[in-house]
Amino acid sequence: xxxxxxxxxxxxxxxxxxxxxxxxxxxxxxxxxxxxxxxxxxxxxxxxxxxxxxxxxxxxxxxxxxxxxxxxxxxxxxxxxxxxxxxxxxxxxxxxxxxxxxxxxxxxxxxxxxxxxxxxxxxxxxxxxxxxxxxxxxxxxxxxxxxxxxxxxxxxxxxxxxxxxxxxxxxxxxxxxxxxxxxxxxxxxxxxxxxxxxxxxxxxxxxxxxxxxxxxxxxxxxxxxxxxxxxxxxxxxxxxxxxxxxxxxxxxxxxxxxxxxxxxxxxxx
Numbered sequence: 001x002x003x004x005x006x007x008x009x010x011x012x013x014x015x016x017x018x019x020x021x022x023x024x025x026x027x028x029x030x031x032x033x034x035x036x037x038x039x040x041x042x043x044x045x046x047x048x049x050x051x052x053x054x055x056x057x058x059x060x061x062x063x064x065x066x067x068x069x070x071x072x073x074x075x076x077x078x079x080x081x082x083x084x085x086x087x088x089x090x091x092x093x094x095x096x097x098x099x100x101x102x103x104x105x106x107x108x109x110x111x112x113x114x115x116x117x118x119x120x121x122x123x124x125x126x127x128x129x130x131x132x133x134x135x136x137x138x139x140x141x142x143x144x145x146x147x148x149x150x151x152x153x154x155x156x157x158x159x160x161x162x163x164x165x166x167x168x169x170x171x172x173x174x175x176x177x178x179x180x181x182x183x184x185x186x187x188x189x190x191x192x193x194x195x196x197x198x199x200x201x202x203x204x205x206x207x208x209x210x211x212x213x214x215x216x217x218x219x220x221x222x223x224x225x226x227x228x229x230x231x232x233x234x235x236x237x238x239x240x241x242x243x244x245x246x247x248x249x250x251x252x253x254x255x256x257x258x259x260x261x262x263x264x265x266x267x268x269x
Contacts, residue, residue: 005069006152007097008105008217010209011113012061012202014191015039015052023056036191051188054116058086060194062093062117063206065214066100071227073214073239076246078203084194090120098130103148107170107213108155110145154216157224174212177219180259181212204252211256214239233265 017032020039030038040050061084066074079096080088094117097104106113121128133141142150145161154173155166166172171181193202218235221227227235240257247253 003068004066004074004100004102006065006067006071006105006217007100007102008065008067008210008214009093009109009113010063010106010206010213011059011116012190012206013054013057013116014060014194015056016058020052020056033195054112055119057116059089059093059116059120060084060086060190060199061202061206062089063203063210064093064096065210067105067214067217071218071221071231071235073235073242076207076210078207081199081203084199084202086120087124090117090124091126093117094121094126094128094131104151105213105217106151106153106155107173107216108153108166109151110153110156114143114151152217152220154213154220157220170209170212170216173216175261177215178261178263179212179215180208180256180261183208183255183259204250207250207252208256211239211243229267233263236263 015036017034017036021028021030021032021035024039025035028035036052039052039056043052044050062079063076064079065076068074079092104114118128118131120126131142133143138144139147141147144150145156148157155169156162158173159166174181190202190205193199215236218227218232222229222232240260243253243257247257
């Protein structure tokens with residue numbers, strides 16, 4: 001446990017139809033799904049996108065890659081994988097962060113993942129005293145935007161904290177280094193998969209996003225000078241073997257490997 005230095009994670013969420021019905025349409029007594037659909041239509045007409053704000057979301061999948069001080073992938077776990085209970089996922093996530101005292105690594109986690117998990121903690125009465133650290137100096141607080149020792153948000157770092165836009169997102173960054181990116185599931189399919197009871201497919205999708213995030217983190221670590229390019233390539237080969245060895249237990253890794261593309265190293269030509 002002491003060797004775990006980074007927790008690379010991603011979340012999948014669903015809109016809370018009961019909450020939307022109560023807050024957005026209090027006089028209409030809409031069923032949860034009807035409330036979601038009505039709100040999506042309103043958003044589409046006014047904003048041009050039917051994506052419901054994070055304040056109405058519940059986490060139904062959180063996958064975490066445990067990475068050691070040598071940047072090696074040690075394990076990849078989905079919280080409360082069998083039942084996907086938001087309150088259990090929330091509790092395990094925050095207790096796990098406290099246990100490992102590791103740097104969180106995300107792609108746009110500051111804009112979505114962590115606000116969702118913070119609000120979930122608020123909803124379920126989970127204390128985040130260490131995370132908020134309100135009596136610490138602002139630059140030492142884990143939530144400080146520039147405190148990369150506590151939260152390394154790849155999108156933030158790679159866009160110089162919003163100075164430029166990350167058009168293409170994680171899918172683009174993964175493809176730049178030969179990794180699969182999006183395959184047969186996208187984020188806008190999660191709610192339907194959840195309604196169908198297909199939790200495993202949601203977790204599998206989340207696992208693949210975490211793998212992409214890990215590989216982008218490795219290349220970003222080359223960029224920032226934390227590791228050498230040769231070490232990154234060694235870690236990539238090590239992780240590929242790890243995925244091959246784990247694919248019998250987790251068949252989604254085989255699909256990931258089938259969509260794998262090796263980065264073309266121009267220095268080796």
